[in-house]
Amino acid sequence: MESRGRVIKLGDNIDTDLIIAARYLSTADPKELAVHFMEDLDPEISNRVKEGDIVVAGRNFGCGSSREHAPIAIKGAGISCVIAESFARIFYRNSFNIGLPIIESPEASRDISDGDDISVNYETGEIINMTTGRVYSGEAYPPFIRKIIESGGLVGYVKAGGAE
Amino acid sequence: MGMTMTQKIMAAHAGRDSVAAGDFIEADLDMVLGNDITAPPAIAEFERMGSREVFHKDRIALVPDHFAPNKDIRAAQQCRIMREFAHSQGITNYFEIGEMGIEHALLPEKGIVVAGDAVIGADSHTCTYGALGAFSTGVGSTDMAAGMSTGKAWFKVPSAISIVLKGKPQKWVTGKDIILHIIGMIGVDGARYRSMEYSGEGVRHLTMDDRFTISNMAIEAGAKNGIFPVDGITESYMEGRAKREWKTYSPDDDAEYDQVIELDLSKVRPTVSFPHSPDNTHSIDDVPRINIDQVVIGSCTNGRLDDMRMAARILKGRRVAKGVRTIIFPATQDIYLQSVREGLIEIFIEAGAIVSTPTCGPCLGGHMGILAEGERAVSTTNRNFIGRMGHHTSEVYLASPAVAAASAVAGYIENPENLEVI
Numbered sequence A: 001m002e003s004r005g006r007v008i009k010l011g012d013n014i015d016t017d018l019i020i021a022a023r024y025l026s027t028a029d030p031k032e033l034a035v036h037f038m039e040d041l042d043p044e045i046s047n048r049v050k051e052g053d054i055v056v057a058g059r060n061f062g063c064g065s066s067r068e069h070a071p072i073a074i075k076g077a078g079i080s081c082v083i084a085e086s087f088a089r090i091f092y093r094n095s096f097n098i099g100l101p102i103i104e105s106p107e108a109s110r111d112i113s114d115g116d117d118i119s120v121n122y123e124t125g126e127i128i129n130m131t132t133g134r135v136y137s138g139e140a141y142p143p144f145i146r147k148i149i150e151s152g153g154l155v156g157y158v159k160a161g162g163a164e
Numbered sequence B: 001m002g003m004t005m006t007q008k009i010m011a012a013h014a015g016r017d018s019v020a021a022g023d024f025i026e027a028d029l030d031m032v033l034g035n036d037i038t039a040p041p042a043i044a045e046f047e048r049m050g051s052r053e054v055f056h057k058d059r060i061a062l063v064p065d066h067f068a069p070n071k072d073i074r075a076a077q078q079c080r081i082m083r084e085f086a087h088s089q090g091i092t093n094y095f096e097i098g099e100m101g102i103e104h105a106l107l108p109e110k111g112i113v114v115a116g117d118a119v120i121g122a123d124s125h126t127c128t129y130g131a132l133g134a135f136s137t138g139v140g141s142t143d144m145a146a147g148m149s150t151g152k153a154w155f156k157v158p159s160a161i162s163i164v165l166k167g168k169p170q171k172w173v174t175g176k177d178i179i180l181h182i183i184g185m186i187g188v189d190g191a192r193y194r195s196m197e198y199s200g201e202g203v204r205h206l207t208m209d210d211r212f213t214i215s216n217m218a219i220e221a222g223a224k225n226g227i228f229p230v231d232g233i234t235e236s237y238m239e240g241r242a243k244r245e246w247k248t249y250s251p252d253d254d255a256e257y258d259q260v261i262e263l264d265l266s267k268v269r270p271t272v273s274f275p276h277s278p279d280n281t282h283s284i285d286d287v288p289r290i291n292i293d294q295v296v297i298g299s300c301t302n303g304r305l306d307d308m309r310m311a312a313r314i315l316k317g318r319r320v321a322k323g324v325r326t327i328i329f330p331a332t333q334d335i336y337l338q339s340v341r342e343g344l345i346e347i348f349i350e351a352g353a354i355v356s357t358p359t360c361g362p363c364l365g366g367h368m369g370i371l372a373e374g375e376r377a378v379s380t381t382n383r384n385f386i387g388r389m390g391h392h393t394s395e396v397y398l399a400s401p402a403v404a405a406a407s408a409v410a411g412y413i414e415n416p417e418n419l420e421v422i
């Protein structure tokens, strides 16, 4: 499995209120949430985002509330993957629970620029910057998490009796 | 190797003799919580999982508090999804307005969570119950769905930061100042993926309400949980409330910590977090004159009885400054009623504040006090992110109820020490 796309670069401590403001939380519909994706940071951003784009951010991405609406809005906006130096823990859980691929890579987070064309290989954790030719390594998922992903997320895991 | 307090609770709930940091475990849950924002998607996922019945009708708590009393038609629809699910599943801990409160004040007050529990909630401030000596942490809606279905959740066992408290806090220094001070020291990701474990002789100077405030904001340091030892203060709080027997866990003497922080509480000053991050803290002594438009006193962080009393001590016989909209919201019906009985509400209204029914309302910019472009608020809530309380150019300064009340009177951020208590 692989993603390839254009980079949208963001900073440190991007919180869930910025990703999707609380005033829009009376729905969990991905398309509706996507319209307001990152609105308080940049009201134009949802027009800029193209299907398949990859977010590259700094430290502690997704800090703040437990709203699953945050990864849902990111996915709904067409973002194919989020790379960050580090993720806040609830966001980390939620992302693969709902099937948004995320990868931790401090090197990639530091080196990649806005607008670069990059590809991510989820099996190896390898990230390639097509624009500069540089290659970075990202952290592969631990086996337990891979088991959940292989079951199709937490819903599939429970359905398959995973918690028995 | 010894275990931390959190690790001991986790091991017991995973049916294991021991666990170590980094282990993945599946733990039995004592309580699963959701609210009107997070439960509706969880209910949809629950159905997608093919689940018909919740694992235990007494072990799920559903609280409409965020956009309740229903702020608009869409919020009303969300609340209805949760209400109908609660009724059809026979869930006992469903709280309609009139009996509800903000979930993290309500659950301990009703004795629904107790020491030694393992609890997940689809709300990041579920970490509040660490004050009782429970392991509790926030998760998303899909985790909540799995928890409702199976009574279990998976966890990565966290390592810990030990925070050793000594000394006695100064007169106007509260749990809020202490936790803001700590977050200022370690940063908003300073405890990421880890437990914050409190100990030391300073703990006995902290009331239950102080401890709830401190555990509440563990998430603002990125922590998985923030936990206190169980002592006489905890036990007398739980007595007469606890719906189940509690269990006391203590860390092993040889427990390993990533980091040990010693904090002398007598040195902590009233502390304010400036926009737009909880770790942007300033001692009250270094705060310049900052004029404000609104003061908010309440929330799951500071809407408890201690907080109401402290605000009243300052507002008694005074008026809020002209032009400062002062909104006070006790966190539960019981706290509200007790505040009425003690005459606190009268003090607030005479001071020119308004008093709201329990709701999350202004804390997350939901309703009941949204900020306009460029407006500034001093708030006793827990987050001052961009746009948290309204327009994306508005600003939120986080502080204790004492600082908030003093600021309401002054019209700018004020040190409560500068006001003589009448």
Ligand code: SF4
Pocket: B066, B102, B103, B104, B123, B125, B299, B300, B301, B359, B360, B363, B364, B381, B382
């Ligand atoms: S009061 Fe604020 S922080 Fe607490 S649960 Fe409600 S919205 Fe969340």
